Amino acid sequence: MLTSTKWKPLGALSHQLTSGHTPYKHDVSEGDVGFITIESVTALSFDVGKVRWITKEQYAEEFSEKRIRKGTVICTIKRRICQAYPFVDDPIQPLTINQDVALIQPTGEIQPAYLAAYLASKVGQAFADRQKTEQMNPYISVESLSKLPIVLVSDTLQTAVTRTFRSGQTKVDQAAAHLAAAEQTLLRALGLENWRPPEPLTYVRRASEVATAARFDAEFFTPRTTQLLAKLGTGGPSIRAAAPPRHEDFTGAGGPGDFDYIEIGALRGDGTAGAERLSCAEAPSRATWLVRPGDVITSTVRPNRRLSALITPEQNGFVASSGFVVLQPKTVSPEVLLTYLRLPPVCEVMDLHTSASLYPAISETDLLKLPFPKLDAKTCDAVTAAVRAAHAARRKAQTLLARAQRAVEVAIEQGEPAALALLSSA
Template identity: 25%
Template sequence: MTHSIISKSQLEGAHRLDAEYYQPEYLVLRKNLDKTGHIKLWRDIDGKFITGPFGSEFNTENYVANGKFRYVRGKDVKDFFLTDEDNVYIPNEDYSRLKKYSLSEGDVLVSVVGTPGIASIVDKAVQPAIFSCKSTAYRTTAINPYYFIAYLNSSYGRKLLERSVRGAVQTGLNIDDLKDLPIYAPAEHDQRVVANNVEQAKTAYDESKSLYSQAEKLLLEALGLEDFQSGGELWSVVHLSEVKTANRIDAEYFQTKYEQVIRRIKDIKHSTLGEISSFVGHATQAPYDERGSIAVLAQKHMKRNLQIDVDGFDNFTNDDLIKKNDKKYVLKNCDILISSAGEPGLTSVWMGDRGQKVIPGSFVTVARLENGAEPLYVGVFLNTVAGKLQFERNYTGSVQQYVYPSKMKDILVPILSEKTQQKIAELVRESHEARKKAKELLEEAKRKVEELIESK
């Protein structure tokens, strides 16, 4: 049995009586930090904590499309860098009113609710922006921010923030929890060595995004949709035959933006997703088994750049629990994965990462391509506006939107020349390699922080 023996003075000093706070793992980390002789509490570093605006200060219904002023939500805060896959923006007047919450380059953002303790650094590409109450910002020139973000994401920063989390159902960190975090502040030279890794990782990460954007641009240019703007007409003329074919009578289905995209695809060689796949469907949800060896993939693991977050797999099953008819859904290399709910139409491609055996959950549809279709090309297309609008047209449900596999089979896919498909696929592969390099550099930065601490 794992246990710790704590003196009464330690209990009073920490203002915590719960056993979780005194787990041996946390005590070892704190002991290692104390041995370095270079520890400060976060509150004692010269800097400024900024808490986000209360939810009542901004109504999320006021988001604007393609605005100038970004609103950074709690879910945008990821390890090291903010995600920009699903940005939202606020009107100019709201930004001006809430400008005291605006972010500056080099600010550190820490999530304090939801998944507390995630830390990101703000770069100039994010600005102008404000942040929500789901995070706390920290601004300082007393410690290298790129070193600091590596420390917060190292086992020391992450675990000791985890130690301070409060609550059972709704967990969180308050401002004093952050201020009481012990910070290892080595010599400026050592900070610079770690910071270099993080800055190089950011360069590789930006290169990855640029390469993927080039792939999208090349595809849309080939379709003549690079400057596509959905029509603003509030009406459309539809023939009775079209209503019968679609088996839909709602006006939403016959919006002109959908017809514009479909007409463009039909003008060139094309197929349906069903025609280029051996099957399109999803498995029933297999029961979980914590000792299982088959990972269960959910939408949260899927990224819009087609990658899969294999490190995020947290549920498993085994072969005996998968129904006989569902065994074909155990993933094969180059399978197309499409989210049916949550964010219907979100597409990723399974590339056999680490040889892991994986089966998707019931809300992820598998399209197993055949007839020479290039999976990375198809994946890029489905995530462009031309793919997303086709999925959107087939949404069912008002509260929980859903796209059925039977409708996914009818999604039109343009068949561009093999040379163009391969060029797009190659750009995606280069993008993934750049992201892999970024990840390796960040892991090295965390390792350097830990080695600096443990070498003392």
């Protein structure tokens, strides 16, 4: 039973409530301005690695009224509805939204972090479920979103939620810094930290080189690619030798029970993977591979997006999509392999081996043939430690953000004193 009955519709608590759009002329892979889609937003989390891009000209011409700033709350309105994230500070780069994301600028009566936590809570989700228009592909219109009841609490509790959110965000930032350090360490060891390849207007390759490579596209034979392959293959084996594939089939499709499914869209920008609990009877046709702790999964589709992740002990026996290659690190730590596969130069080489234009993909055979460098123990230890520190910081962030969300539910169900006690607990 609710112990708080004071509420207002979201529209009455917002200076601005609107959604974005997709520009007619756009290239969402390059640009100067971050373009947020629903893939970037989950409850109290914002994945910068999944942001797309538009040009600054489009931003100026089409999104002058839909810009993210301090105090903005973004909220998904399609598929995973009402997953919200608050910008408690100004973003470090220009950002805007597409048509599947709502932009909310709250009034002074409600703090952004509390609003985002409320929308993601089971109370906010229950109200949102009543407003959605479909079951298979849920959608909530901006008009319906504006009518969503928002339970109001004291400034004291809202400030405590904001403080907890900030603490969680600090851990997210620490995790990002650790991952960046791991990548820089590995780039430095490969001689790629400040690498500037030659870019001649013309170049020549022997017919024998073309025949050996079994391909005729000029891009593959640029000096840039040639030097990059040489640096990546510094005396080391292939990826297959360092981490052979795991082909452990999922056989539960169509049977009883449930399973945890990792699809390509569930990979996060920090090298971790989310999962969705599904019924075996409704298993997607692409639910293919069983994964084990310490495995590294990497997407064969659009490899330039750096979609690789490390499987945790809690994910033992989860099922991965057929769009992944599942690798078992043997001669290298999982953390080093993960970092290597996510390096932009390595993803660039993978992209050279893709086929198809709509969903460019590299074959498992070609991926396993790619070079893997011989690295010294000091480099491997430093990269491994940095990635482990990043994942530890992320776990702490998840705990803090979940506590902020739970505090909203406790305040409504049990009263504010119980919620404040939860937020003050270690």
